[in-house]
Amino acid sequence: MSSPAHVVIVGGGPGGYEAGLVAAQLGAEVTLVDSDGVGGSAVLTDCVPSKTLIATAELMTHAEGAAELGVQLTNDATASVRVDLGRVNARVKQLARDQSDDIARRLEKEGVRVLPGRGRLDGADAVVVAAADGGEERLAADAVLLATGAAPRITPEAQPDGERILTWEQVYDLDDLPEHLIVVGSGVTGAEFASAYLALGGEVTLVSSRDRVLPGEDADAARVLEEVLTRRGMHVLGRSRMQSVTRDGDVVTVALTDGRTVEGSHCILAVGSVPKTGGLGLETAGVDTDERGFVRVDRVSRTSARGVYAAGDCTGVLMLASVAAMQGRIAMWHFLGDAVSPLDLKKVSSNVFTAPEIATVGWSQQAVDRGEIQVNQVTLPLAGNARAKMQGVHDGFVKLFCRPGTGIVVGGVVVAPRASELIHPVSIAVAESMTADQLAQAFTVYPSISGSVAEAARRLHRV
Template sequence: MVQAYERKHRIVVLGGGPGGYEAALAGAQLGAEVTLIERSGVGGAAVLTDVVPSKSLIATAGAARAVRESGNLGVQAFLPGADGKPIRPEIALNLAAVNKRLTAMAAAQSIDMQTTLEDAGVRVVHGDGRLDGPNAVLVSTASGGEGTDFDRIETDTLVVAVGARPRELDSAKPDGERILNWKQLYNLTTLPEHLIVVGSGVTGAEFANAYRTLGAEVTLVSSRERVLPGEDPDAATVIENEFKRIGMKVMSKSRAESVTRTDSGVLVRLADGSTIEGSHCLMAVGSIPNTVGIGLRAAGVELTDSGHIRVNKVARTAVPSIYAAGDCTDFYPLASVASMQGRTAIMHALGDFVRPIDLRNVAANVFTHPEIANVGWNERTLADATGMARSVQYTIPLNINPRAKMMGIKDGFVKLFAWEASRTVIGGVIVAPRASELIFPLALAVEHRLTVDQVASAFAVYPSLSGAITDAARAMHASQL
């Protein structure tokens, strides 16, 4: 008797960023036949030109800040003269060496990720891909120009994870030398004398903070009333005050109309007619999805007006065989969310158990100094929610925390949100150094619907910054008695 051959489920992943990487890895681990198509390198922009190098640059700035501010803790980080003042710089920065390290580390991470995929059985193809209907992809390893031959790969499930790229304005085109997007910063070999940052969202705020900390003069041009307009208002106020404390010039309610080159640098013209001159300009005005020209509409995939792919909570598009993950979708543009989308898409396609992604449980972070971390409901979403149960909140400042005092931390806070009746923790905001690490207990509380009393009863190390979380929970409990 001849045994029937059972063909493996075929998966093609278009794009190797966090979402595509996790989708490919999950598919291979679950026994599917997986092909990953990536143009630049496994890890995509997140690893090669965005998250990995930018957060590494921020870590370098943090090291410089720690040395510079160590005097507050009694550490002398310079050779003093007779008058006690430094006779040589406290720190010296070699930006060329810094950027060389960042790019080398990003490349090494990309290679490690590709090796992991290949060891798991994923076929990695370096080239350009586009959809040929809902169940096939055309791939070219050449330039993709006219007359290029494409290989056709058929698939049962397709995951589109093509990411996004920096948004460019016609009046401020990056040239890679003086007018830059965030991918081009790593080409700099010397610290900008005066960096003008246009855009005060997360990207603009993080780079402005890092470069000012490294020693550059920085002007931050914000079209909004305050920096980080999408964050908790109290948190944004702390960050803006810190920016001003370290000598950054913050120009609120100032919209940049154009950026042009001058003989010695750049000229930024504002909507009110005034101008700012600097040595370099970073354009941080958002991103656009890489969804044009890859056959999505022809395959039946629905796109938003902005070009993002519409997906549901299991990362599925309007076409049953096509899923999407990451910044090219209309979901939350975070690497962690992209990874979860990628895993969820494959598990759903292969019939595994799936929990739909709940964006209210997503923890996010702004890597300024101090950092802002948040999860769940916040003041804005609660204010917009009509007909919901009443909520309560409590804020505890960090300057009363003993570990914060030991570390010289004067600014920051922990803020908790809970439903009034059930006392279930529904959200939180932490402003502190390494808030990205401190938010995890609150993410667990929100995910598993813990009450304020359950959080308050957990043991925190004394002294510790995490103790501020239990302190806030206990204070919230006492306030409701």
């Protein structure tokens, strides 16, 4: 009887730990080398913490609309609700630790060895682990998975100090709500933090180098979000590129390339990510990277080196925790000979956790406008939805794309509270090549906001 394959995974984030669970399930001997804490940045400094903070912000948004629903706050004349940011952040960090511990226990239960330390390739068939105590251990491997993630991009002109000039990983040590927060960068991360801190009660200025917020998202959805944020009091500076960020005592100044300056109490830098691929020994195994340092992979997570796979943010392939996890699973299914389907980015659903949320799946409006695919489409505002009216929801829509002739659903956008939940039926339709008629004929609860998904599908009948 042959001995089990030995898989070494470098990195304990979603790409790494999900790969470890799959490999163990398929009978491999698995060692996961982890230097930052099980769960990686997704659990400890990014997804879990930021969405926990946003959960509090979401509650504040509901409180803001209480009067419309007939709820009267009587504590004082301003009927204000205040946030204790110190307590919020304590909860954020505790939940992150708890989630990391849960994952570690699951790995242990499934027989995955977690080895603290920093791993580097020693050729394509071994990993050398540098332990915290200075020792080293060399692990022979039948397959290696690199899942080292990415880190916030830092520029020489804007150096974080961890107190008032912050990356998105450093915001959870704040005890008090910033009086005036400047967010540099209007992509997903910047928009989410700007929206959250606005809802928490702070003054927020969002500096965007492009002509609108969320330049990579559906333009109609981004337009709705920007209108809502502006109406709630956010200062959105479009076509404004940051030149430098400096601090003088309690004042942070963001200088723009057009000569203007913006002063605030704090600044969050959200200007992209860089892969954590330095010092990995990629050259010893012949692993290729692109011009930005991201590891090149194919649709089954293979690198240019035989037996070496990569998953997650270090690959630069749709930097989402769900994609990282799927890349890791696919890598192990492929290596260990299980049934596997290559990664299909046209079936990935994603969400921007702003207020309102923006969820998307499948082909985008940008691709349609560029002529990459021919579709029939419909956009249905939520303003006519009965449940939305009951909840005081005025902004948002459901947009669906289907193929002419066949009616197969190929994409969709939902802008609404909890859009991350509402996109799921559209995601199923895209993944299973369902027609708009099939989506329309599934029962929905009345009244429900999800009813608008079915209604939008009905409007695509014979379009």
